[in-house]
Amino acid sequence: MSSEDGVLVARDARGRVNLMRLAGSHYYLAKVEPGGVIVLTPAVVVPAKVLEMPEGLSKRIDEFLDDPSKGVRMQRPQRNKE
Numbered sequence: 001m002s003s004e005d006g007v008l009v010a011r012d013a014r015g016r017v018n019l020m021r022l023a024g025s026h027y028y029l030a031k032v033e034p035g036g037v038i039v040l041t042p043a044v045v046v047p048a049k050v051l052e053m054p055e056g057l058s059k060r061i062d063e064f065l066d067d068p069s070k071g072v073r074m075q076r077p078q079r080n081k082e
Helices: 055-066
Strands: 026-033 037-041
Touching: none
Parallel strands: none
Antiparallel strands: 026 037
């Protein structure tokens, strides 16, 4: 039986449901529709600090995520060997 056919899940003693057999994401937005249907939509959690980034940096990150092959690896500055 594939997950497309449906998989029976049951709550444990603490009311939790294990979704590991069904889903690959860690975070979901949950919504209860009329009739009791629960819809889970994969979500991405963005730390508040990222939202406060300067626009230029945020744009560079977005460009990298769109096409990682265009990324530039930065080198550490060389230490003086005295």
